Amino acid sequence: MTSAFVLGATLTRTRLPSRGAFMAFVVALGVVVIVALLERRAGPLAAADRALTGVVFGLTVPLLAYAAFEAALGGRRLDGAVRAIALQGGNRRSAVLGVCATLGLVLAVSTMAIAAAALLAAYSPSDPRLLEDLGRTTWIAALGGLAYAAWFTLASTFGAAGGGRKWLLGLDWVLGASSGPLAVPWPRGHLRNLLGGTPVLDMHPGHAALVLVVGMALALAVAVYKLPE
Amino acid sequence: MTALTFTGTVAGGLGPIEATFEPGLHVVLGASLPDLACLVELAAGARAPRRGRVRFDGVDVHRSPSSRKRIAAVLADEELLPGRSVREALAHALALRGIPGSADALLEEAGASALAPRDPTRLDGRERRLVAFALALALRDAPLLALADPLGLAPSVAHDVVLEHCRARAEHAVVLVTTPSLADAVRLGGDCRFLERGRLAPAANGTAAIAPQGLVVRSEAARRLASLLAEDSSVHSVVFDEQRTPREVVVRGDDVEALARALARVAATGELAIESVTLETPTLESVLLTRAGFTHPSFHARPTSTRAPA
Numbered sequence: 137m138t139s140a141f142v143l144g145a146t147l148t149r150t151r152l153p154s155r156g157a158f159m160a161f162v163v164a165l166g167v168v169v170i171v172a173l174l175e176r177r178a179g180p181l182a183a184a185d186r187a188l189t190g191v192v193f194g195l196t197v198p199l200l201a202y203a204a205f206e207a208a209l210g211g212r213r214l215d216g217a218v219r220a221i222a223l224q225g226g227n228r229r230s231a232v233l234g235v236c237a238t239l240g241l242v243l244a245v246s247t248m249a250i251a252a253a254a255l256l257a258a259y260s261p262s263d264p265r266l267l268e269d270l271g272r273t274t275w276i277a278a279l280g281g282l283a284y285a286a287w288f289t290l291a292s293t294f295g296a297a298g299g300g301r302k303w304l305l306g307l308d309w310v311l312g313a314s315s316g317p318l319a320v321p322w323p324r325g326h327l328r329n330l331l332g333g334t335p336v337l338d339m340h341p342g343h344a345a346l347v348l349v350v351g352m353a354l355a356l357a358v359a360v361y362k363l364p365e
Numbered sequence: 366m367t368a369l370t371f372t373g374t375v376a377g378g379l380g381p382i383e384a385t386f387e388p389g390l391h392v393v394l395g396a397s398l399p400d401l402a403c404l405v406e407l408a409a410g411a412r413a414p415r416r417g418r419v420r421f422d423g424v425d426v427h428r429s430p431s432s433r434k435r436i437a438a439v440l441a442d443e444e445l446l447p448g449r450s451v452r453e454a455l456a457h458a459l460a461l462r463g464i465p466g467s468a469d470a471l472l473e474e475a476g477a478s479a480l481a482p483r484d485p486t487r488l489d490g491r492e493r494r495l496v497a498f499a500l501a502l503a504l505r506d507a508p509l510l511a512l513a514d515p516l517g518l519a520p521s522v523a524h525d526v527v528l529e530h531c532r533a534r535a536e537h538a539v540v541l542v543t544t545p546s547l548a549d550a551v552r553l554g555g556d557c558r559f560l561e562r563g564r565l566a567p568a569a570n571g572t573a574a575i576a577p578q579g580l581v582v583r584s585e586a587a588r589r590l591a592s593l594l595a596e597d598s599s600v601h602s603v604v605f606d607e608q609r610t611p612r613e614v615v616v617r618g619d620d621v622e623a624l625a626r627a628l629a630r631v632a633a634t635g636e637l638a639i640e641s642v643t644l645e646t647p648t649l650e651s652v653l654l655t656r657a658g659f660t661h662p663s664f665h666a667r668p669t670s671t672r673a674p675a
Contacts, residue, residue, distance in 0.1 A: 139461075140430075140461070143446060143447065143457060143461065146447040146448075147446075147447045149447075150447040150486065215413070219411055219444060220444040220445060220446050220447075221446065221461070222410070222411065222430070222433065223409060223410070223411050223433065223438065223440075223444075224433070224434070224446065224457075224458045224461045224462055225430050225431065225433045225434030225435075225461060225462050226430060226461050227430045228430075364413065364427055364428040365428055365429065365430055
């Protein structure tokens with residue numbers, strides 16, 4: 137069946153896999169493993185926490201999400217990226233949902249892989265906390281990947297060439313690092329909270345997860361609403 | 366009434382544009398390629414105007430998928446749907462539009478069968494436009510055709526195929542064609558408008574300004590042909606430069622049809638073989654200068670002409 141949604145997903149599947157994208161993922165994985173090993177050497181007690189809140193969710197995942205969107209949208213705005221589908225009478229909103237669903241899936245799986253690699257490097261293989269942390273971190277990683285996918289979808293509707301993505305990267309990095317009210321909208325602070333780091337506005341981790349999910353849904357809804365059919 | 370309407374439309378370097386295109390062939394001639402490209406993108410609903418609206422049958426084309434399905438377009442910068450091959454990409458387009466048909470047959474009709482197995486992401490700009498043209502040919506019932514420089518697809522698509530397609534469709538559909546070539550605008554015919562500094566100039570001036578003014582005739586016996594043509598009453602001037610173009614005669618007059626008849630008469634009378642006859646069109650610069658009010662002969666880039674004796 138050919139629909140705008142399916143073609144949006146196919147478009148992403150066509151544009152995303154490239155040698156550059158594969159190399160970026162391998163480099164990200166390598167950096168995460170090296171930093172996690174260094175953290176383990178510096179102090180094995182909280183090495184996993186430091187690696188996850190630092191290099192994984194503080195640096196690699198946002199950058200990976202940014203790079204994935206740049207590649208999948210061809211460095212363009214969201215509506216420009218699905219122009220070929222719209223020109224044939226396809227619904228832009230459905231096409232964008234197809235793009236976003238595919239990118240969300242890719243980012244969720246990539247984030248889970250990167251988080252798992254960080255944990256495997258930060259713990260010794262015989263450490264009993266490894267399996268427990270792997271189980272606890274997997275869903276946070278999936279949620280993180282999906283949250284960044286939704287927020288980058290919204291950011292891609294701003295700017296002539298989707299320049300909003302750069303703004304999101306910067307704002308999430310700078311404001312999301314704090315624990316004040318300015319950190320509330322951005323995924324970074326809430327993911328840190330879920331991983332046991334400093335909470336945003338002293339929020340309970342359950343509430344942080346809820347804020348992430350609601351924020352994700354809102355970002356996606358606004359992005360889709362902003363686009364003409 | 367079927368019509369494509371631009372209302373206070375501003376986009377890129379265009380506008381504001383106020384124009385209505387009713388069924389028929391409309392040629393927009395301009396020197397700015399980005400502006401011409403932008404006009405077709407707006408008409409096809411591929412681009413949102415910064416201000417104003419573009420409507421077809423009263424519906425905003427950018428916001429209506431069902432309207433866009435009814436439009437056949439060839440943009441200046443085409444992008445194909447995803448697919449493992451051009452054949453698959455074209456099949457997706459047909460399926461999305463709900464049109465039965467074979468992608469291979471369409472490509473064959475447009476003379477682009479060789480592209481069928483190729484990776485759509487590896488095609489160059491001209492090849493992508495050729496595929497888009499193949500799809501436009503398939504949309505036989507489309508009430509609006511928006512084509513960016515379709516004669517520029519030559520030699521992949523013969524001029525005759527494009528002209529025949531545009532003229533046939535213009536009988537019941539709005540056919541909007543942009544071109545940066547004055548000669549192509551003349552070939553296409555129809556209602557012609559200028560796109561100058563982002564605005565569409567009135568049709569009446571444009572039509573008169575770009576009308577062909579003469580014939581360029583190639584013949585072995587160019588000298589003899591020139592002297593015979595100079596005696597014909599329908600001929601205003603004959604240009605024959607024995608040094609630079611010894612086999613070419615440029616003959617000018619008010620009516621190109623009358624010039625052609627005179628040529629046929631003279632060739633038959635003098636038993637002269639004619640190799641080719643083409644329309645002579647003024648340069649774009651001379652047209653723009655005429656439109657701007659510069660009518661002195663020195664503003665026109667023409668070779669020195671010999672006035673035929675009265």
